[in-house]
Amino acid sequence: MITNFLVLRLRQAREFLTSEFSFENTTQEGNLEELFRKSSVFTKHTQRPTTMIIRKNAFNNIFAVGLIMGLPLPPQSLMSGSKDLSFSAKIWCSILTAIKTFLFIVSALNIYRVIFTLASQITFYLFSICGFINMWIIVRSRKSVILAIRNICEFSQQLLPHIYIGSKSTKLELLLLVFAVTVLVGIQTVFFFEQEWETSLSSLKISVIEHTPYMNAYVWIVTFSVVMTFNISSATCYLMLLICYNSYCVLNKIMNFYGLELKSELNRGICNHKQMSRYISLYITITQRVREIDEALGTSAFFLFVTVICSFFNSISVVLANSQSYRTPVVDAYVVWATLTALVTFLLLTFSGAQVQKGHDNIKQAMTECSHLVAQLSPNLKTTLTFTLLVENIKGSNIAVTGWDMFTIRKDLVLTVLGLMMTYGVLMYQMDALKTE
Numbered sequence: 001m002i003t004n005f006l007v008l009r010l011r012q013a014r015e016f017l018t019s020e021f022s023f024e025n026t027t028q029e030g031n032l033e034e035l036f037r038k039s040s041v042f043t044k045h046t047q048r049p050t051t052m053i054i055r056k057n058a059f060n061n062i063f064a065v066g067l068i069m070g071l072p073l074p075p076q077s078l079m080s081g082s083k084d085l086s087f088s089a090k091i092w093c094s095i096l097t098a099i100k101t102f103l104f105i106v107s108a109l110n111i112y113r114v115i116f117t118l119a120s121q122i123t124f125y126l127f128s129i130c131g132f133i134n135m136w137i138i139v140r141s142r143k144s145v146i147l148a149i150r151n152i153c154e155f156s157q158q159l160l161p162h163i164y165i166g167s168k169s170t171k172l173e174l175l176l177l178v179f180a181v182t183v184l185v186g187i188q189t190v191f192f193f194e195q196e197w198e199t200s201l202s203s204l205k206i207s208v209i210e211h212t213p214y215m216n217a218y219v220w221i222v223t224f225s226v227v228m229t230f231n232i233s234s235a236t237c238y239l240m241l242l243i244c245y246n247s248y249c250v251l252n253k254i255m256n257f258y259g260l261e262l263k264s265e266l267n268r269g270i271c272n273h274k275q276m277s278r279y280i281s282l283y284i285t286i287t288q289r290v291r292e293i294d295e296a297l298g299t300s301a302f303f304l305f306v307t308v309i310c311s312f313f314n315s316i317s318v319v320l321a322n323s324q325s326y327r328t329p330v331v332d333a334y335v336v337w338a339t340l341t342a343l344v345t346f347l348l349l350t351f352s353g354a355q356v357q358k359g360h361d362n363i364k365q366a367m368t369e370c371s372h373l374v375a376q377l378s379p380n381l382k383t384t385l386t387f388t389l390l391v392e393n394i395k396g397s398n399i400a401v402t403g404w405d406m407f408t409i410r411k412d413l414v415l416t417v418l419g420l421m422m423t424y425g426v427l428m429y430q431m432d433a434l435k436t437e
Helices: 002-020 029-038 050-055 058-068 087-114 118-140 142-159 170-195 197-203 214-267 273-320 329-377 381-396 413-436
Strands: none
Touching: 058 087, 058 170, 058 214, 087 118, 087 197, 087 214, 118 142, 118 214, 118 273, 142 214, 142 273, 170 197, 170 214, 170 329, 197 214, 214 273, 214 329, 273 329, 273 381, 273 413, 329 381, 329 413
């Protein structure tokens, strides 16, 4: 009965579409403000408390740490109409970016001279390059990143004014970030400056300064560059992980609220043309916010996945390598810690990204339940046709976040990466067996 009812209404909707609705008009920012102002759902939230957007916002702490690291992400940029970076912040970010670039160049020119096996060299190179690219993505596209995050913060504040934007445990997560990087720095410092210092003196020697006091300084600078480049890449990737994770969480909360609120209104018997048209406009805004986040953070998400995979490969390469330098407690600690941090990064990014698609699936499920409620309420033709349009838009769309539009972030990525690791491990083991023969 419900299906026949909706099919009958759908047939009558064809001519009604062209005369009653123009989605291009409803997507304009001014019209959206009017819709928010008139809607009974959002009447209480017409004001935008910009101070709350800063105070009750996980991105405030993340941006502050990013600015300390030299990434141009000032916390005040979360407020509408805020000014660009201050002069002192620009100088600070420029100096740190120049230092990072110098360290990266020195490291790239000498990694093969301080890392012993070819597989470890390749994965070390790729890890450092991906982290360096992520840094430049933020530097070059910071305006689009800030705008996309600001939009979802304001949108979330309008819909859910009493809900904390992002993760409430962000401060703890930032402390874990600092702790993880500090441990990696400590392990690599012991390895390069204590265990392998004499080997580095031999492999990095230059005939011009070999017997001069400058030789030790030169080796120290090169080794320091290798260690810092790797760990700066790690810190940048961890920070981008927190930005992606919190953005995806906010989108999931918004979509869950949308489905629950629509179903709640229909349960209370609120079903009219204006209300349904507002939900259509609201859904269009949700799709726009998801697209903005995907365009701003999709590239970073892609390189995060590549970095994580390189970290896994690097750990496997170290474990299966024949070098005696890798058979020490320091290297064992590195393998365990690097694998653990890579695993946490991968799972957190994958499952948070999958929550966006799950939120849209929840909206679709809510629309299925709402169809039954609308049939029971028996609204007029205009309201029914509007609701039918809403159902068609939601059922026909597929909202998800991607990695640079190359793949959709879903839970089945876990199996894909697991397969890659097993394949790489088998290949490395077979190559090692051939060498020993």
